[in-house]
Amino acid sequence: KNEVEQSPQNLTAQEGEFITINCSYSVGISALHWLQQHPGGGIVSLFMLSSGKKKHGRLIATINIQEKHSSLHITASHPRDSAVYICAAHHNTDKLIFGTGTRLQVFP
Amino acid sequence: EAGVVQSPRYKIIEKKQPVAFWCNPISGHNTLYWYRQNLGQGPELLIRYENEEAVDDSQLPKDRFSAERLKGVDSTLKIQPAELGDSAVYLCASSPGTGGREQYFGPGTRLTVT
Numbered sequence: 001k002n003e004v005e006q007s008p009q010n011l012t013a014q015e016g017e018f019i020t021i022n023c024s025y026s027v028g029i030s031a032l033h034w035l036q037q038h039p040g041g042g043i044v045s046l047f048m049l050s051s052g053k054k055k056h057g058r059l060i061a062t063i064n065i066q067e068k069h070s071s072l073h074i075t076a077s078h079p080r081d082s083a084v085y086i087c088a089a090h091h092n093t094d095k096l097i098f099g100t101g102t103r104l105q106v107f108p
Numbered sequence: 109e110a111g112v113v114q115s116p117r118y119k120i121i122e123k124k125q126p127v128a129f130w131c132n133p134i135s136g137h138n139t140l141y142w143y144r145q146n147l148g149q150g151p152e153l154l155i156r157y158e159n160e161e162a163v164d165d166s167q168l169p170k171d172r173f174s175a176e177r178l179k180g181v182d183s184t185l186k187i188q189p190a191e192l193g194d195s196a197v198y199l200c201a202s203s204p205g206t207g208g209r210e211q212y213f214g215p216g217t218r219l220t221v222t
Contacts, residue, residue, distance in 0.1 A: 004150075033210070033211070035213070040117075040215065040216075042213065042214065042215035042216055043151075043199065043201075043213035043216070044213070045210055045211065045212060045213070048210045086150055086151075088150070095153060095164070096141075096151075096153070096211060098150025098151050098152075099150055100148065100149055100150050101148075101149075101150060
């Protein structure tokens with residue numbers, strides 16, 4: 001069992017839909033990251049959070065420390081949101097433990 | 109502020125050949141990471157530097173992989189000789205410190221070994 005698990009693995013949506021990607025982890029963490037990776041390979045950090053909720057534009061990330069669960073929401077999705085979204089737990093030993101990613105495709 | 113710079117972006121080599129990747133972190137970032145990402149997987153840490161010291165290289169296959177960060181700034185990751193299974197994206201990231209600090213990733217180098 002992976003220490004960081006994401007669901008779903010693949011997600012398709014129509015433009016405008018509300019999207020949720022889930023992340024569960026089983027290790028102690030100091031922070032959790034949500035990352036975006038486009039087909040070219042580069043990774044962009046979207047959020048780093050250790051409690052509560054953060055919002056940036058149409059993106060919202062939440063974390064529940066007690067339940068060891070985080071969600072990434074995209075409101076009013078757009079085709080340019082198509083990418084792989086990766087959850088990464090910043091382990092107490094200072095390592096980043098990555099989920100395998102959620103591949104999102106948003107169709108016009 | 110410039111981000112993490114990596115070169116080359118793409119590299120195709122034949123097996124048994126050597127290959128090197130270069131990374132220049134964000135200015136002032138003491139911590140530098142090399143990751144390998146296989147297709148459909150999340151990145152896996154190969155080595156982490158604090159300044160010029162490799163503080164975690166437990167996942168680096170030392171028989172064929174080597175890395176250096178001589179002046180505590182830019183870094184080179186080398187594979188010699190490359191094997192077919194080394195085909196992956198090699199990502200460099202930097203951070204202003206440890207203790208849960210945010211990591212900033214470069215664009216990656218996509219290596220194909222034929």
